[in-house]
Amino acid sequence: MSTELDKTFDPAAIEAKWYSHWEENGLFRPERPDAVPFTIVNPPPNVTGSLHIGHALDNTLQDIVVRYERLRGKDALWVVGTDHAGIATQMVVERQLEERQDKRTNYSREDFVAKVWKWKAESGGQITRQLRRLGCSMDWSREQFTMDPHFTRAVVKVFVDLYNQGLIYRDKRLVNWDPKLKTAISDLEVETRETQGGFWHYKYPLADGAMLDSGADHIVVATTRPETMLADMAVAVHPEDERYRSVIGKDILQPITGRRLKVVADEHADPELGSGAVKVTPGHDFNDFEVGKRAGIRPAEMLNMFDAEARVVQTADGLIPQEFVGLDRFDARKLVVERMKEQGFLIPHVDKDGNEHDAEPRTIQTPYGDRGGVVIEPWLTDQWYVDAATLAQPPMQAVRDGRIEIVPKTWEKTFFNWMENIQPWCVSRQLWWGHRIPAWYDEDGKVYVAETEEEAQALAGDKALSRDPDVLDTWFSSALWPFATLGWPDTANPPRDGEVAARSADAGGSQPGEATAESPLHHPAGGPPPRAGEDLLSRHYPNDLLISGFDILFFWDARMAMQGMHFMGEVPWKRLYLHGLVRAPDGQKMSKSKGNVVDPLGLIDKYGADALRFFMAAMESQGRDIKMDDRRVEGYRNFATKLWNATRFCQANGIGASNSIKAPPARLAANQWIIGEIAQTVTKLDAAMADLRFDAAANTIYHFTWDRFCDWYLELIKPVFQGDEESPAAVETRAVAGWALDQILVMLHPFMPFITEELWHAQGDRSYELILAKWPEPEASVDAAATDAIDWVIQLTTATRAARSELGISPGAKLAAFCPAPSPLAQRVVERSAAAIERLARLTPIAFGEAPAGAAMQVAAGGDVFIVPLEGVIDTEAEKARLSKARDASVKERDSLGKRLGNPAFVEKAKPEAIEKARADHAHHSAEVERLEAALARLG
Incomplete structure (x- = not known):
């Protein structure tokens, strides 16, 4: 019995209803123990996050694939979870404290972390609720969090194993240092901004009477950061630069500190730029760090002139004048310029009008911390590093031999370029929130790495130990996502839902995972629990597919490949699909500062989730970014309305649900034609999905539904219902039309799940939901004569209508x-x-x-x-x-x-x-x- 549809299609009226129904009945991962597994994991969004347009694209594409594979009968598992987002989450909680004139340092580390867990329990689920609004059919019964106890155990094991294998070590190197947050940050957390600055030129006098061939007793150097000259350790010139060959190896003086430096030969110095000579501050510049190492300066010997807040500190040689010590870096810059000018070492810049200035005005590409909001300082510090160059070898081979397929293939070049030139991976962060590094030190500074303090103490004997205060970079833990979410290092299903809870407000020093009724770690919707004792790891690793933005190819994708292949001996996923960015209508990158950010939830409110999803799919062309276009989203809302009205037409003519997977028998040309069109559409759709051509797949079902079914087939069959309703032609046509509409609903479901589920049930009593239907198998050959005849009539009609118009x-x-x-x-x-x-x-x-x-x-x-x-x-x-x-x-x-x-x-x-x-x-x-x-x- 069909349910009469309202005259107007209202997305909001059906979306919440169907999502709750799917989730509460466990339909996102039905019981299919004998089916072929299909596995995909979502890039875990930050627990602090809210849905942005990039999330909407990424998760829509994943959901299309998962729903498609589920309809094809597979045991489709979409692993879902959130990342603990060390810096972002700690900042959120610290900001709340600041609002109450409070601060983190007023608490012990344990008490502050307890406050973070409390915030997570109360406010950390916003983005997961928003993913539901988008229609994402994730297995919420197995929702993961990168700080879950079972996940933390995996993280600790990986760190300890890599350390014992010599692949994790402690080293002194330059890092991106955020002076506001007082922690190292990754390259991805650095954003480059154009700032107006200066380019200063200075004379450094040669020592011991040395002279250039030109007769000059000095070398000119230039810098945009004059303050760093307080820690200069060399001046570099190109080895083939004739101007400086005679002074290579000679001493030169830094005027303010009086420090004697060597003139070193290094190809980093470009003879064509400026004077061809560059000052070298290896403790505060990434290029200079490498120049210094090539000049024989060990990192332990490199001078450090800043503390964690980027204030000047005395260097190891004690040569910085006392008036500079304690100054902020930018105040130190002003004083350096002033003193160098007073001593006659500043070379003024003369503008086009003949006026002198201390510096040449320059637009400078300046690194800023994306969260701290201050200029990043390259800082020499002791950190933990992963030997990424060694771990990168197996993934590169896997891409070469096809075990990992990168789609589009054009991204392979970028992948190899990054991996072949990979640097040691800094994995330590100076935060309180995150996975604590499992390392302990004795009074002599010797380190003991173990999974527990008891094991470390056993290694140290009776020596007193103190734990490393740092936590691990969140990219380190998320690199384990494809296998740690499946229970590794165990094979049994990890505990979920009520079995795991977070710290409560007064949890004190308790460990994450102790149950508290007031603060569950996850918020199940009441659906069935995960299957007890299921060996997820052997069944679902490796994953089949990863869908990711190209911008995290290096930070997440490549690192998952490294860790997965090292610990599992197998690739983490067989295919890696990289999509582009969603840009503003004018092609610019979206940013809050530009005011051109689009809120996907606003689009859902206005046009419905189905329309937004279809827009994302139809516009996702491999290798290209997407330009946001509200009119296109509105157009796909109109498409949904077209399908709604077509279904109402069917209902008005007695066309209801079909009970057949196979195409019904047909004698009328129009019916034979539509059966053949569906068979061809299924073939095209399958081919597009196999190639991950989301645009081709979306446009295939769009044009068939709108052009062939709604515009032509329904028009062709109208006369059949104007005569005897029980005539053989009418009976046949109702059967074929009902079957054809069912095929459309199934094929369209991955793209537009809400309206298709609603229409599926409106057409008649069903024994199962559309989300669990069977993918079309028409088992019908195309009737060439019928196809030719109907196509001929369509061509004649179209041509005549166009000419008339x-x-x-x-x-x-x-x-x-x-x-x-x-x-x-x-x-x-x-x-x-x-x-x-x-x-x-x-x-x-x-x-x-x-x-x-x-x-x-x-x-x-x-x-x-x-x-x-x-x-x-x-x-x-x-x-x-x-x-x-x-x-x-x-x-x-x-x-x-x-x-x-x-x-x-x-x-x-x-x-x-x-x-x-x-x-x-x-x-x-x-x-x-x-x-x-x-x-x-x-x-x-």
């Missing part, structure tokens, strides 16, 4: 038509379907033979040309103009394509399918020119 002829006016040389197809269709042609094309009568003399227009269907007399119907001069315009357009296209095909570069470099299309288009336009010129000749 161009000439201003009333759509309802009936026109006579003549076909001088009909094909067998034309004769057969006109004889059998004259009534349909009259109703759709408004052509009657149709005669086979020559048309009477006089003005006429031409329309074509296939190879058949129809002459439609226009005497008394239309202004023939206007028709001539129309034909001339069309002919000129085809001449232009024909000649343009001819030039392209005649260009050897195009033929040699273009894809075969592009060349074939160009040739087909050229032939088409050549034929069109001939036809249109003949038509013009007929009009006289």
Whole structure:
């Protein structure tokens, strides 16, 4: 029994209803123990986050794939969870304390962490609720968190194992240091901004009477950061720069500190830039760090002139004048400039008007911390590092031999470029919130790395130990996502839901994972628990697919490949799909500072989740970014409305749910045609999904639904229902139409899950939800005769309607038509379907033979040309103009394509399918020119 649909499609009325139904009934991962597994993991969003447009794209694409594979009968597992987001989460809680005139340092580490757990329990679920609004069919019964006890155990084990294998070590190197947050941060957390600064030129005097060949007793150096000269350790020149060859190895003096430096030869110095000489501050510049190492300066010997807040401290050699010690870095800059100028070592910049200035104005690309909001300082400090170069080798080989397929393939070059030039990975952070590094030190500074303090103490004997205060970079823990979420290092299903809880407000020093009724770690929706004792690891690792933004290819994707292959001995996923960015309508990158950020939840409120999802899929073309376009989203809302109204038409004509996977038997041409069209659509859709061509898949089902089913098939079958409702034709047509609509709902479901589920049930009583339906298997061959006949009628109707529209002829006016040389197809269709042609094309009568003399227009269907007399119907001069315009357009296209095909570069470099299309288009336009010129000749 079908349910009568409302006249108006209202997305909001159905979305919350169906999502709750799916989740509460465990339909996102139905019981399919014998089915082929399919696994995908979501890039875990920050627990502090809210849904942005990039999340909407990323998760829509994942959901399309998961729903598609579920419909194909697979045991589809979509692992979901959130990242503890060390810096972001700690900042949120510290900001709350600041609002109460409180601060983190007023608490013990344990008490502050307890406050973070309390915040997580109360406020950490915003983004997971928003993912539900988008329609993401994740297995929420197994929701993960990177600080879950089982996950933490995996993180600790990985660290200890890598340390014992010599792949994690402690080292002194430069890091991106955030002086506000007082922690090292990753490159991804650094944003480059253009700032207005200066370029200062200074004279450094040569020592011991040394002179350049030019007779100068000094070398000119230039810098945008004068304060760093307080820690200069060398001046570098190019080894082949004739100007400086005589002083390489000589001493030079830093004027303020009086420090003696060496002039060193290094290819980093570019003879073409400035004076060709560069000051070298290895403790405060990434390039200088490498120059210093090549010059024989060990990191332990490199001078450090800043504390954690970027205030000047005395260097190890004690040569910084006391007036600088304690100054903020930018105050120190001003004083350095002042003192160098006073001592006569500043070389002023002379502008075009002859005026002197201390520095040349420069626009400088300046690194800022994306969260701290202050200028990042390269800082020499002891940190923990992973030997990424060693771990990168197996993933590179896996990509080379095809065990990991990167889609689009063009990203392989970037992948190899990063991996082949990879640097040691700094994995320690100076925070309180996160996975504590499992390392302890004795009084002599010797380190003991172990999974527990008891094990570390056993290694140290009776020596007193203190634990390393740092935590691990969140990218380190999220790199374990494909296997730690499946229970590794165990094989049993890790505990979930009520078995795991977070710290409560007064949890004190308790360990995460102790149950408290007031603060559950996760918020289950009441659905069934995960399957007890299930070996997820062996069944679902490796994952089948990872969908990711290209911007985290290095930070997350590559590191998952490293850790997965090292610890599991197998790739983490078989395919890696990299999508682009969603940009503002003008193509600019979205940012809050530009005010061009689009809120996906606002779009869902306005147009519905289905419309936003379909927009994302239809616009996702491999290797290209997406330009946001509200009108397109609105257009897909209109598409949903079209389908809604088509279903209402079906209901009004007694067309209900089908009980068949296989296509029903059909004798009528229209029914045979739609069955064949569905068979072809399923084939095209499967091919597009196999290639991860989301745009092709979306456009395939869109055009079939709108153009073939709604616009033509429903129009073709209308006359069937105007006679005897129980006639064989009517019975057959209701069966085929109901089956065809069901196939549309199933094929469209991955893209538009809400409206399709609603219409699925509105069409009749169902024994199962659409989310668990079976993917179409028409088991029907295409009836060539029926397809040709209906396509011929559609072409004739379309051509006639277009000509009428161009000439201003009333759509309802009936026109006579003549076909001088009909094909067998034309004769057969006109004889059998004259009534349909009259109703759709408004052509009657149709005669086979020559048309009477006089003005006429031409329309074509296939190879058949129809002459439609226009005497008394239309202004023939206007028709001539129309034909001339069309002919000129085809001449232009024909000649343009001819030039392209005649260009050897195009033929040699273009894809075969592009060349074939160009040739087909050229032939088409050549034929069109001939036809249109003949038509013009007929009009006289």
